Amino acid sequence: MKITRVYAAVLALTSLLFINCSKGDDDNGGNPPVQETPTIEGTWKVVTNNYFEDSKYFVINEDNTLHIFYEDNLGFKDTQNANYTNNEEELQLTINFGYGSLLANYTVSSDDLVLNFPDGSISLTKETTALAPDNWIKTLKIINEGNAPWTERIDIAWNGSQLVIGNGYEAEAIGLVNPETFALEGTITTSRHAFAVEIENYDDEEKYIFQSDNGSNKFHMYDLADNTHEDESLPLGSWIYGLASIDYQTIWASSNNEDSIYLYDYDSKTIVQTIDLGERSPNGLDYQAGYLYICANGQLYKCDVSDGLEVIESYTLPDYSITGVAYDGSYFWVYAEKNNEGKLVQLDLSI
Incomplete structure (x- = not known):
């Protein structure tokens, strides 16, 4: 019948289209699949x-x-x-x-x-x-920033209410800076070129202020109250750019010349440990909550020093070169240079 012939024709055409479409799906219409050119991105x-x-x-x-x-x-x-x-x-x-x-x-x-x-x-x-x-190095955020009283590759410390600024070659005395106004509120007389300064981590009125001296391989201890010279360390590495007090008898010191840090017991006058940092020249140091913070290569590193040294975290402050670090009880501060000008920067970073 006529309807049967039409139905057969439609069925045959549909089958042919299905076969052709299937072939196109399987082999790209008979052509080889297109290969993407590899890129270096x-x-x-x-x-x-x-x-x-x-x-x-x-x-x-x-x-x-x-x-x-x-x-x-x-x-x-x-x-x-x-x-x-x-x-x-x-x-x-x-x-x-x-x-x-x-x-x-x-x-x-x-x-x-x-x-x-x-x-x-x-x-x-x-x-x-x-x-x-x-995701490789954490970018630090700034809470507050002001001009340092001078520009020098120095370490800093915290005395409980002020930032203590090493004098280096640029000043005759160690600086005491207001952390809110960044005004130079006072000075500590010294005969040293103290690139590194530190306040003894000791809850007592009688405590030391530690000072490095120019390229010397020793650092010096002064009574914080009357600025009397009390003692000096054994020879360590020269150009001590960082000091970090742990307690009333031990302190970390960094030698920029020897690419090393030293754990020093000034009660027994003993070098407890020396850690070679390879070709990385350390600057400022700070010790907080069991971790040593090291300034090196313009960046800041949090390190576990309980058994040798292991870097826990790496930090960067874009457009700044960090050389000094201190902790005010709530946040870290760094001394850093930007466009060849010394800056004191409070960071959104805590222990």
Whole structure:
């Protein structure tokens, strides 16, 4: 019958269309599937490396910025930022750090990237999760900020109501600064170039103020009440830029020259411990709640020193170079330089 023939024709046409559509879905209409060209953008983890020492990750962004994340064997973290240009035809990457540039030939696949420099190479593997600079080193937030009375690479301390400012070469006396107005309210007479100052962590009226002296490998102890010189330490490393009192007999000292920190018992006159920081030159120190805070490379590090040294957290203050640190009982303060000017900065950071 006519209706049966029409139905058969429709059924045959439908079957033919289904077969053709299925073929198109399976093999892209008979053409091979399109392969995406691998790109260098993304987060890459270092697998083998004989060029950028201690580098752990490369983050290559689509806006032609690049971040290199570092971590040494003690846990100290750093970030290096750069711009780059990518010659995709020649497979060449030019990294510009501002002070100079590097050229690398590269090979890239969906999972691997190899950078070949003239005198070294780095092999990396693609990470599925993006890594941002703020997730590598924590960015500090500012509560309050004012001008320091002078600009010098100094450590600072807290005397219970004022910031105590090392004098270095820029002043004849140690400064006492109001933390609200940043006015220089007083001074402590000294014959030292005290790049590092510290108040003894001892709940007693008779306590010490500790002072370093120029490039000397010793620090000195003065009675805080009458400024009488009481004693000096054994020789440690020269250029002591940081002092951090633990209690009434022990103190940490940092040697910028020797890249080391020292735990010193001034009651028994004994060097209890020496920790080599590798090629990291330490500046100011502070000891709070069982942790040692170290200023180094313009950044701040919270360290566990209960058994050797392990960095617990790394902090940065963008556009500032931190050299001194103190705690006022609620928040940390740092001495830092910005545009070659000394700043006293109260941080949104507590113990």
